[in-house]
Amino acid sequence: MSVPHEALDFERPGIFRRIQLRDWAYIALTIAVGVIAFWQYGHMMDRYDTGGLILAVGLSAWMGWFWRPWQAFSIIVGVLALFGIWLYADDLARGSTNFWLNYVGSGQAGVMWMSVFLYLSTVAYVTGLFSRSDFPTRVGGAFAWIGAGAGLMALLVRWREIYLTDPTWGYIPVANLYEVFILLAAMTTLMYLYYESRTGQRTMGAFVMLVIAASVTFLLWYMFSRGAQEIEPLVPALNSWWMKIHVPTNFVGYGGFAIAAMLGVAYLIKHRLERTRPDAAITQRIPSKEALDSVMYKAIAIGFAFFTIATVLGAMWAAEAWGGYWTWDPKETWSLILWLTYAAWLHMRFTKGWRGPVMAWWAIIGLFVTTFTFLGVNMFLSGLHSYGEL
């Protein structure tokens, strides 16, 4: 029975040996892109911007290693975005005259493609839930990838469009509700795809994509009824380096909470079906309660961790912009409420070992608190954060 040790694989090879050739290639590519970006735009960047660029390169390289699909994804998105930017050359007007820009490469076109594919993905996943075959959910996954890619491409191109509209306006497109909704949809989709690829539970998508489709619907409504896609200059308070890290960090939080809530829905349905129709096909198709619970926990954990960082970053920003790191502005206060909601959830799980329907319900209620923090505060309460007004 004795086997030579070398044949057993318990000894994790060193980190450098685990990085494969393709990882090295990807890392080299991201660094090269970073260097080129610096060489092109370095003269416009202060040290914070430079730090941000290094951070972005490091993050992307790490992501590529941590989750390999990110490599191809980020390259394709990057190439498409560059294509759009290249088509514009230096003339914003081409957005409406150039065929490719009009239908593919512009920010607005990207958003439309994102919307279409995320809707299609939702339909495919829901179909997959009711079908015996894995095919529809695989299609759903592919569409979700395309949708998320289109959304990220749209943001990257829009970044350039803002500078083309007026070079003095320049800001990163995470400054208004329209832009952050694109970010939210793309980011949540990617987070979901990560969990799907790690667990292989494809039917989770039938639930998670519903909330993403809902956010796409809001985005479209906002666009068509309010012309939200118009590029406006920043209000002075938002003209800060902090915005670039505060906002995306926040949206990892919101995305995690949204995923957790939808898995909570799946959990409750599964829980009910197991009692009422244990043998039905649909009951079998929904992932096991343990699997749902595990992903729900992970989504809340990552969401909570990032939301904590985002709140602290927000406090630091507030200290610089408003003169106080905590002023009980409604947005701040609701962030605290949201944070407390999930802190309590985590305590119940950690210390009391709670699982089951109560925690699922809690996660669902959490999404309502999240939505209020994100949107409701801007709509119903007045405060310093009022630039995101509807």
Next chain:
Amino acid sequence: MSNIDQAADAGPSPASRQKAARKPRRSRILVDFMGSMTLAITLLVALAIASVIGTVLVQNEPYTEYLMDYGPFWHEIFAGMGLYQVYSATWFLLVVAFLVISTSFCVYRQTPGLIKDLRRYNTQVKEKSLRSFNASAEADLDQPQDEFLQHAHRVLKAQGFRAREKSTDGQTVIAAMRGRWNRLGYLLTHVGIVVICVGALADGTTLLKINEWLGNLEIETRSVPISEVPRSAWIPDWNPSFRGSVEIPEGASANVVFLPMRDGYFVQELPFRIELEEFRIERFSTGAESSYESDLIIHDPDRDEPLRHTISVNYPLIYNGYAIFQASFADGGTRLDIDAIPLGAEALQELEVPGRVFQEVDIPTPDGDTRTIEFINFQLENVVPLLDEDGVRENRHMGPSFDFRLMDRTGHGLYYRNYQRPALQEGAMYFLSGVRESPADEFHYLFLPADADNSLERFRTYLAMLHNPEVRNEIARQVARDDDTVEGSQNQAIAQTAAELMGLFAQGGYMAVHNEIESRVPAERIEEVRDLMVRILHAGLQGLYMEVLQDEGVVSIQEEEQRFLEDTISAINAISLYQSPFFFHLKDFEHREASGLQIARAPGQSTVYVGSTMLIIGIFLLFYVSYQRLWIMARRREDGEGTHVVLAGTSNRHQVEFEEHFAHLKRWIIDQKPVGNADDSTRESNNKND
């Protein structure tokens, strides 16, 4: 802690057993209660609910506003409960204090056990208890014990476990653990929260409240000049933390800030004086503000030379621990040179009104009365975004405007906003004046047509002539004479009617004309008479206009002139609703702005940041480092040469991952097969329960 507890229960140490047997002491109960999860959750929920109240009920409004919104009864109750300043209410601070105490107790209670936990490998476990673990496995190997143990250690080491080994009577126990940083994460999160709260408390208003209780301080609720604020509302420089604001006009300076407190304020002294040299608003091409900036000069007796520094939004000045922020801006008392143009017979004799924003000036009206104008605000730039027909964005620059209120002797009056320059509206230029009943309403606009020189001259001439009875009579006679459709005998009557109608119109617009007709004519004939009268009136107004044009030397009337007449008639008709005997025209101004500064001292800030860092690091350790313990028990097989092995493990969370990892460990340690190569024949459950 449930799973670790389970491990401890499974193999109880003598110490913990004894503790359980002893009767709890009273202090112990207190510690248990204060550090209990139930209390913690209750407090978290209480804090959440209180926070919700604070956002639903708008905070820190003037008390008069609350009184109007909620009525005297609820206002008393709300004010008494501190709901208007929830976050500094005593009960709220108590909840936070309890939270801090509860968390501290929790840390206090957990830490010794935690340290012991990390030190103690517990090589004393019983075989029976190992078997009862959720994750456990057992096997008989042919391998000699030494060789097995050696192998096991290699696996444990490679997998990041630290291990202790103990042998008694031919039985060896290896106790191992990994992911100890996770336990540190627990400490960091909770200590972090305590640190944050302590830092925040230091920056709160508690010290002021205590001084209020002690009678050292008293809130000032009146808004009076600073020299009249009693000393009891002044806070000398001892106050270590505050956040207040002050508005400084250009060229002026301040050495105090105002700290808002409930329905009033305190005056906080500063050890230096801040002078505002200039305030600027930088704009984008659209006219939207891109930046607010203040050039400050700090005069500090401790400095040889004053410090000059420019602050803007997001870029404050930190001076000796005082942070000075650009918070807002306002008018600083702009000088306004205004012509009051009477809207009547004296329309050509303007009155010069010198004023300043925030000032009140009395003006004699032509009818011998007095009105008071209160200058409320001045706006240098008015940009209105418009979409043209093609949907392309366009910005209209309307130029300067000023806001004022015109009051009669009783103090009643409407609110107005006048623009200095005429604005283009559908192809013609107008002087605009908005009027509204209260600042909450929308403006209704009076459009006074501008003539070819972009001045009000022609309109004023017309208005003055219309108000002059002699001119009216003269014009009326001309009109009647020139009208071919009437017979000579009716001339007189028509002329009289025309003059009368013009008089009525001058006084009260079409409304006055209508009222007059209604009072004189039987109901069934009103329609018919009204049409006739309006025709006569218009003929008169037109005749008057011809006169004006003639005086100006204009001979041929173009569409443009015709339109001017129509606009003039509409404007005169609207004057009766405008409720001001004057049109106030801004001739000139000297802009002076004030910068709103926020000045804060927050010695607790770095403490809060340190606490936040601890919290974040702690959370990541808690979530992403998995704390695992593993026991391996090995003894000689009773039936021969080999080794009997029991393997058991536990983790404090991440059950699913742990079970997977345990399966791997079992394969490496017991089966001694690689995990990667999945020959499933030997795959068995690691969990003997299923």
